[in-house]
Amino acid sequence: MMLTEALVREALADVPYPGLRSDIVKLGLVRSIAVHNDRVHVSLTLSTEREDVPGLLRDAITARLAQAGAVRTEIQLLTPERKPVERDPWARQGRLPGARRIVAVGAGKGGVGKSTVAVNLALALQESGLKVGLLDADIYGPSVPVLLGLEDGAARARMTDDKQIVPLEAHGLSVVSFGFFLGAESPAVWRGPMVGKAVTQFSRGVAWPDLDVLVVDLPPGTGDVPLSLAQSVVVDGAVVVTTPQRLASLEAAKAIEMFRTLEVPLIGVVENMSHATCACGRRSHPFGRGGGEALGRTSNVSLLGQLPFEEEVVSDGDGGVPSMLRAPRSELAVAMRAIAATVREVLQLDGSAVGAAAAGGCG
Amino acid sequence: MMLTEALVREALADVPYPGLRSDIVKLGLVRSIAVHNDRVHVSLTLSTEREDVPGLLRDAITARLAQAGAVRTEIQLLTPERKPVERDPWARQGRLPGARRIVAVGAGKGGVGKSTVAVNLALALQESGLKVGLLDADIYGPSVPVLLGLEDGAARARMTDDKQIVPLEAHGLSVVSFGFFLGAESPAVWRGPMVGKAVTQFSRGVAWPDLDVLVVDLPPGTGDVPLSLAQSVVVDGAVVVTTPQRLASLEAAKAIEMFRTLEVPLIGVVENMSHATCACGRRSHPFGRGGGEALGRTSNVSLLGQLPFEEEVVSDGDGGVPSMLRAPRSELAVAMRAIAATVREVLQLDGSAVGAAAAGGCG
Numbered sequence: 001m002m003l004t005e006a007l008v009r010e011a012l013a014d015v016p017y018p019g020l021r022s023d024i025v026k027l028g029l030v031r032s033i034a035v036h037n038d039r040v041h042v043s044l045t046l047s048t049e050r051e052d053v054p055g056l057l058r059d060a061i062t063a064r065l066a067q068a069g070a071v072r073t074e075i076q077l078l079t080p081e082r083k084p085v086e087r088d089p090w091a092r093q094g095r096l097p098g099a100r101r102i103v104a105v106g107a108g109k110g111g112v113g114k115s116t117v118a119v120n121l122a123l124a125l126q127e128s129g130l131k132v133g134l135l136d137a138d139i140y141g142p143s144v145p146v147l148l149g150l151e152d153g154a155a156r157a158r159m160t161d162d163k164q165i166v167p168l169e170a171h172g173l174s175v176v177s178f179g180f181f182l183g184a185e186s187p188a189v190w191r192g193p194m195v196g197k198a199v200t201q202f203s204r205g206v207a208w209p210d211l212d213v214l215v216v217d218l219p220p221g222t223g224d225v226p227l228s229l230a231q232s233v234v235v236d237g238a239v240v241v242t243t244p245q246r247l248a249s250l251e252a253a254k255a256i257e258m259f260r261t262l263e264v265p266l267i268g269v270v271e272n273m274s275h276a277t278c279a280c281g282r283r284s285h286p287f288g289r290g291g292g293e294a295l296g297r298t299s300n301v302s303l304l305g306q307l308p309f310e311e312e313v314v315s316d317g318d319g320g321v322p323s324m325l326r327a328p329r330s331e332l333a334v335a336m337r338a339i340a341a342t343v344r345e346v347l348q349l350d351g352s353a354v355g356a357a358a359a360g361g362c363g
Numbered sequence: 364m365m366l367t368e369a370l371v372r373e374a375l376a377d378v379p380y381p382g383l384r385s386d387i388v389k390l391g392l393v394r395s396i397a398v399h400n401d402r403v404h405v406s407l408t409l410s411t412e413r414e415d416v417p418g419l420l421r422d423a424i425t426a427r428l429a430q431a432g433a434v435r436t437e438i439q440l441l442t443p444e445r446k447p448v449e450r451d452p453w454a455r456q457g458r459l460p461g462a463r464r465i466v467a468v469g470a471g472k473g474g475v476g477k478s479t480v481a482v483n484l485a486l487a488l489q490e491s492g493l494k495v496g497l498l499d500a501d502i503y504g505p506s507v508p509v510l511l512g513l514e515d516g517a518a519r520a521r522m523t524d525d526k527q528i529v530p531l532e533a534h535g536l537s538v539v540s541f542g543f544f545l546g547a548e549s550p551a552v553w554r555g556p557m558v559g560k561a562v563t564q565f566s567r568g569v570a571w572p573d574l575d576v577l578v579v580d581l582p583p584g585t586g587d588v589p590l591s592l593a594q595s596v597v598v599d600g601a602v603v604v605t606t607p608q609r610l611a612s613l614e615a616a617k618a619i620e621m622f623r624t625l626e627v628p629l630i631g632v633v634e635n636m637s638h639a640t641c642a643c644g645r646r647s648h649p650f651g652r653g654g655g656e657a658l659g660r661t662s663n664v665s666l667l668g669q670l671p672f673e674e675e676v677v678s679d680g681d682g683g684v685p686s687m688l689r690a691p692r693s694e695l696a697v698a699m700r701a702i703a704a705t706v707r708e709v710l711q712l713d714g715s716a717v718g719a720a721a722a723g724g725c726g
Contacts, residue, residue, distance in 0.1 A: 021502075109504050110583060111474010139384075140503075140584050141472050146610050220473060221503050246681040247509050276649060278641035286639060286649070286674050288681060311649050318609040318651060 003069050005033045008040055011068040017261060018056045019254055020222045027261050028231065031078060040065055043076040047260045049300050080263055096233050098208035099133060101347045104264065106218040106226060107241045108251025113272035114241045115143035116317055117307070118217035120332065121239070122173055123324040124340035130212040130349060133167065133174040137203060137229050138219040142179030149320025153180040164207035171325055176206050199225055200232040213349055221251075222258040230262050236347050237267040239304065239339075244274055244291035256299045267346050268302035269295055270339060273309035305339045307332055366432050368396045371403055374431040380624060381419045382617055383585045390624050391594065394441060403428055406439040410623045412663050443626055459596050461571035462496060464710045467627065469581040469589060470604045471614025476635040477604045478506035479680055480670070481580035483695065484602070485536055486687040487703035493575040493712060496530065496537040500566060500592050501582040505542030512683025516543040527570035534688055539569050562588055563595040576712055584614075585621040593625050599710055600630040602667065602702075607637055607654035619662045630709050631665035632658055633702060636672035668702045670695055 012033075013025040024030060024044065034041040042061060046054060058075050065073045096102060105118040115138065126132040136144035145153045148170040157180035158166050167174035181202075208214065216233065218226045230238075238259040242252035252269065259266055271292025276284050286309060296303040308331045316323045323332045344350050375396075376388040387393060387407065397404040405424060409417060421438050428436045459465060468484065470477040478501065489495040499507035508516045511533040520543040521529050530537035544565075571577065579596065581589045593601075601622040605615035615632065622629055634655025639647050649672060659666040671694045679686045686695045707713050 109474060110472060140586065141614050143610055146613065223503065245677050247506055250509065251504050276639070276647075278643060278645055278647065280641060280643040280645060282641055282643060284639075284641065284674060286672060287677050288674070309649060311647060311651070314608050314649065314651050 003035050003038060003040065005035055007068060008033050008035060008042070008065065008070075011064050012042070012061065015057070015060045015064050018050070018053050020258055020261070022222065022224070022227050022258075024057070024061075026227065029261065038069060038071040039074075040070040040072070041074045041076070043078055045078045045080045045263075047080055047263050048257065049260065050257065096204065096208075096214070099211045099214035101213040101236045101349055102216060102233055103213060103267070103343055103347065104216045104218050104230060104235045104238045104259075105241060106230075106238055106255045106259070107220045108222070108253065108255040109242075109248045110141070110220040112220075112241050112243045112248050112252075113307075114138075114220060115147055115217050116313060116322070117239070117241045117270055117272060117336075118215055119144065119147045119317075119322050120324040120336045121340055121343065122215040123171065123322055124333075124336045125213055125215070125343065125349075126172055127324070127337070128340060128344065130344075131210065132172075133208050133211040133214040134176075135203065135206070135214060135216045136175070136177035136179060137199070137225075138217055139178045139199070139225050140219045142177045143317075144175065144177045144217060145179040146320065147317045147322060148173070148175060150175060150177065150180075151320075153177060157181065160207050164205055165202075166207055167209070171322070174209055174211065178202065199228040203229055203232045213347065220255075222254050226255075226258070227262075230259070230264060235262075235264045237343065238264045239267050239270055239343070240301070241270045241272050242292055242295060243272055243287040244285065244289050245287045246291060248287075249291035249295040252295055253299050256295075256301060265346070266301045267343055268304035269299075270304050271306045274306035276309045302342075304342055305335045307335050366398050366401060366403065368398055370431060371396050371398060371405070371428065371433075374427050375405070375424065378420070378423045378427050381413070381416050383621055383624070385585065385587070385590050385621075387420070387424075389590065392624065401432060401434040402437075403433045403435070404437045404439070406441055408441045408443045408626075410443055410626050411620065412623065413620065459567065459571075459577070462574045462577035464576040464599045464712055465579060465596055466576060466630070466706055466710060467579045467581050467593060467598045467601045467622075468604060469593075469601055469618045469622065470583045471585070471616065471618040472605075472611045473504070473583040475583075475604050475606045475611050475615075476670075477501075477583060478510055478580050479676060479685070480602070480604045480633055480635060480699075481578055482507065482510045482680075482685050483687040483699045484703055484706065485578040486534065486685055487696075487699045488576055488578070488706065488712075489535055490687070490700070491703060491707060493707075494573065495535075496571050496574040496577040497539075498566065498569070498577060498579045499538070499540035499542060500562070500588075501580055502541045502562070502588050503582045505540045506680075507538065507540045507580060508542040509683065510680045510685060511536070511538060513538060513540070513543075514683075516540060520544065523570050527568055528565075529570055530572070534685070537572055537574065541565065562591040566592055566595045576710065583618075585617050589618075589621070590625075593622070593627060598625075598627045600706065601627045602630050602633055602706070603664070604633045604635055605655055605658055606635055606650040607648065607652050608650045609654060611650075612654035612658040615658055616662050619658075619664060628709070629664045630706055631667040632662075633667050634669045637669035639672045665705075667705055668698045670698050 013023050015024050029044045031043045062073045107114040122132050122134045136142045145151050167176045240255050242248045273287050292303050313323050316326045376386050378387050392407045394406040425436045468481040485495050485497045499505045508514050530539045603618050605611045636650050655666050676686050679689045
């Protein structure tokens with residue numbers, strides 16, 4: 001069979017990115033393909049700090065294309081120029097209408113408190129005077145309706161005449177959650193191949209008010225859904241949540257690699273459930289210790305903060321009033337404000353560029 | 364357009380099961396379809412304890428078929444006869460070669476300790492004299508390689524000549540994990556539509572030795588993967604893991620409904636991370652309290668046990684020697700033995716029917 005560009009692209013779609021569950025085509029790494037009879041030239045953009053990745057990819061691509069009939073394969077690996085965050089927030093208007101900056105909160109593993117961090121981060125950013133939206137894109141188990149007391153969201157959610165989702169308001173935040181659309185009356189059936197498309201529509205089809213920043217609560221992991229999401233909106237920065245346990249930080253490292261591969265700037269890691277304090281004053285480390293620091297070191301990202309593991313954080317979440325509001329002087333709230341300050345700084349959300357309301361702040 | 368059985372089936376595939384992310388066709392609920400011109404007769408099997416489900420399904424099906432052109436739709440809801448667990452274990456041989464009983468461990472939400480429960484349950488069952496296998500089918504984040512010290516599993520895993528996966532051994536258990544096949548060298552790319560097929564191959568294509576019981580660690584949630592898995596092997600019983608927090612038990616209720624819909628007998632609920640004990644002796648409930656009991660009550664299943672939240676359980680997991688072995692007198696090990704005794708009883712794994720080694724036991 002004659003090799004064609006289409007056949008080569010198809011073959012490349014069988015090459016997984018080392019350590020992730022996605023292939024290099026889906027990840028958007030293939031920059032160009034040229035075919036001259038049985039010789040193939042492929043160029044890829046690589047954004048990784050892992051030294052083993054280029055070699056593994058070269059070997060896997062060469063083997064797969066040989067199998068497809070290529071006699072000679074040349075592979076060119078390009079390093080993308082890191083794009084600095086644009087200084088004029090209005091220049092980005094075309095990307096996601098209404099939101100000047102987008103920060104994604106991701107995790108490698110479920111149950112590490114990703115949604116709790118996303119919700120409290122959104123509130124901490126709002127507290128500093130920004131107009132903030134929250135997109136709960138966790139299709140596997142949307143938690144935001146419970147965490148923000150929007151359990152009636154499915155009944156209240158509505159669309160504009162031109163089929164845009166209208167956000168609900170909770171504690172001053174503009175909120176949209178997959179949970180509003182997964183109820184018993186859901187018109188959408190999430191069949192496998194449809195997921196990618198649904199996710200894109202969901203993330204782009206919202207009538208956001210003018211926002212300084214949109215916080216996106218991504219699903220955990222590095223599968224199709226987080227990938228489609230991270231690709232369907234241009235994300236200005238990512239925060240990865242982990243617990244101190246090794247099992248969680250191993251998975252978080254994969255999420256960091258996913259963001260790198262997608263060229264999403266990494267703001268840093270938040271270590272959640274770092275320590276608990278008994279009424280007797282004793283500190284314990286129920287999920288072990290050191291996972292966040294070790295992850296920061298091995299993956300070369302900043303450790304933004306270590307959040308305490310408090311019974312009240314869980315009950316605040318179950319009750320719909322996040323700790324940031326219910327206990328603004330709690331250890332969690334103080335730590336979260338510091339994390340929000342870093343996020344604002346990295347995303348250049350301080351100063352006059354943002355809405356007039358941003359004058360105050362505590363950064 | 365003329366209505367045909369195929370068109371009706373296609374339309375029914377747009378009807379989600381209330382509260383789950385799967386449709387009624389994929390769930391295997393559609394028993395028969397008959398079409399006479401523009402009149403349609405549909406019969407469904409329903410296994411649910413939720414009173415709202417029949418009405419919601421009737422309405423959704425009628426609306427969808429009207430849209431497809433049906434003038435009149437008759438819907439017949441059948442209640443399946445509960446099949447008692449067969450008394451002769453050998454009668455089931457044809458289903459999954461080698462395993463006499465299969466117990467699935469599921470969860471609604473990630474991070475509740477599902478894999479920790481699966482691993483320790485497998486060891487507790489083994490301790491009572493059974494030959495036990497463990498299938499880690501959590502494609503989203505397989506934890507078993509770390510929990511059982513099989514991190515070199517990817518390098519060691521091999522296939523028989525007829526392409527069957529050969530289980531590895533850890534602490535006496537026969538173990539296969541998706542984690543063995545998701546590494547950098549993975550030949551498989553998990554593209555959306557392929558997942559269902561891969562999952563079936565994975566779960567059926569293992570050369571298990573003769574096992575009394577196979578414990579399957581399912582992925583969390585009620586999406587495509589847990590569904591395909593639960594459908595590809597006939598499961599004799601399911602255990603659902605939750606934490607006490609409301610957010611987790613809400614998701615666990617959906618997993619219970621999924622097992623009911625699939626006619627998998629529910630053995631019960633395990634509440635993990637129920638309470639912590641400080642060195643000062645004080646007991647705390649970091650994830651709140653009562654979620655497991657409330658879930659048992661509202662979903663009408665037994666609460667099999669409440670497991671403590673101990674720092675050592677996490678470090679044992681990170682270290683590859685589960686608490687069941689490292690600390691056989693710990694609160695977790697004692698509670699786990701009681702849970703295993705119930706599982707054995709429900710699955711009729713006590714007595715002479717099972718392997719000769721089963722003489723001891725503590726049930």
